[in-house]
Amino acid sequence: MSDFNIAEAVKKLGSWQEETYKWLHQHPELSMTETETCDFIYQQLQDFGYETQKIGGGVVGVLQNGTGKTTLFRADIDGLPVKEETGLEYASTITRRDQDGNEVPAMHACGHDVHITAGLGAARVLAENRQAWSGTHIALFQPGEETAEGAKSMVAAGLVEKIPRPDVAFGQHVLTGPMPTGSVGTHSGAILSTGASLKITVHGKGSHGSMPHLGVDPVVLASAIVLRLQTIVSREIDPFKRAVVTVGSLQAGSKSNIIPERA
Numbered sequence: 001m002s003d004f005n006i007a008e009a010v011k012k013l014g015s016w017q018e019e020t021y022k023w024l025h026q027h028p029e030l031s032m033t034e035t036e037t038c039d040f041i042y043q044q045l046q047d048f049g050y051e052t053q054k055i056g057g058g059v060v061g062v063l064q065n066g067t068g069k070t071t072l073f074r075a076d077i078d079g080l081p082v083k084e085e086t087g088l089e090y091a092s093t094i095t096r097r098d099q100d101g102n103e104v105p106a107m108h109a110c111g112h113d114v115h116i117t118a119g120l121g122a123a124r125v126l127a128e129n130r131q132a133w134s135g136t137h138i139a140l141f142q143p144g145e146e147t148a149e150g151a152k153s154m155v156a157a158g159l160v161e162k163i164p165r166p167d168v169a170f171g172q173h174v175l176t177g178p179m180p181t182g183s184v185g186t187h188s189g190a191i192l193s194t195g196a197s198l199k200i201t202v203h204g205k206g207s208h209g210s211m212p213h214l215g216v217d218p219v220v221l222a223s224a225i226v227l228r229l230q231t232i233v234s235r236e237i238d239p240f241k242r243a244v245v246t247v248g249s250l251q252a253g254s255k256s257n258i259i260p261e262r263a
Contacts, residue, residue, distance in 0.1 A: 004131075023040075025091075025108050026092055028079025028080075028107055030096050030098050030106055034077050044123075045061035045139060046061075048061070048127040051064075057150060057157075063126060063127055063137045065130050066135065071169075072163075072170065074119075075115035075140070076143075077142065079092075079096075079109070094106055116141060122139070142154060173192060193242065201262055201263075203218065204219075204263070207258075207259045209257040218260060232245050
């Protein structure tokens with residue numbers, strides 16, 4: 001065990017991990033529809049010798065290797081409805097149907113393809129070097145992180161009862177700054193922010209665009225709300241605390257000369 005060099009073991013997987021990453025990047029799937037991705041992960045874990053099962057839209061592999069602590073390594077797996085314009089030779093060019101049935105472009109714009117590759121890499125290193133450790137490793141791949149559905153779905157499907165209780169759980173996320181490329185940072189407990197999303201519907205009164213005095217324009221109301229939301233961070237949050245408020249979608253009306261009823 002003393003002669004085991006984990007850095008060297010990981011380095012040997014370099015070409016396989018690069019190939020895995022590129023395939024995942026070219027085949028992103030949207031939240032809670034990650035069927036192809038789960039099939040790929042499932043087969044990989046099976047090949048490594050893990051006891052593998054699909055739970056709540058995700059995949060979990062368990063490798064028991066004698067007595068010792070139980071570790072869990074979690075990676076999220078969903079992509080985003082974003083059109084890739086990187087120009088990379090392995091760029092995603094596909095479209096997917098979202099949960100509402102809409103055909104949209106898809107991309108791993110948040111790095112979950114990296115997360116899967118790292119999770120599978122850790123799983124493979126541990127499986128191929130069992131002489132260097134003892135205990136149990138759980139490789140967990142969670143769907144629907146972007147919509148906050150996947151963790152709930154796995155728990156509701158009996159995750160807690162279907163896998164060993166971990167002594168420690170590891171999460172991960174790629175990060176653009178403040179650390180330089182190629183470095184790894186660790187922290188116990190919370191490190192990144194959580195996200196909360198809400199949808200606001202503003203009700204107005206429709207009319208012709210040439211007679212706004214006969215209606216109540218929800219587009220103006222919605223625009224005022226967007227501008228007001230931007231002052232939450234600048235005027236209401238303690239300067240020593242961190243917060244971000246983003247309005248990612250504003251939809252109202254379908255004709256330029258009609259005041260809609262809602263926004």
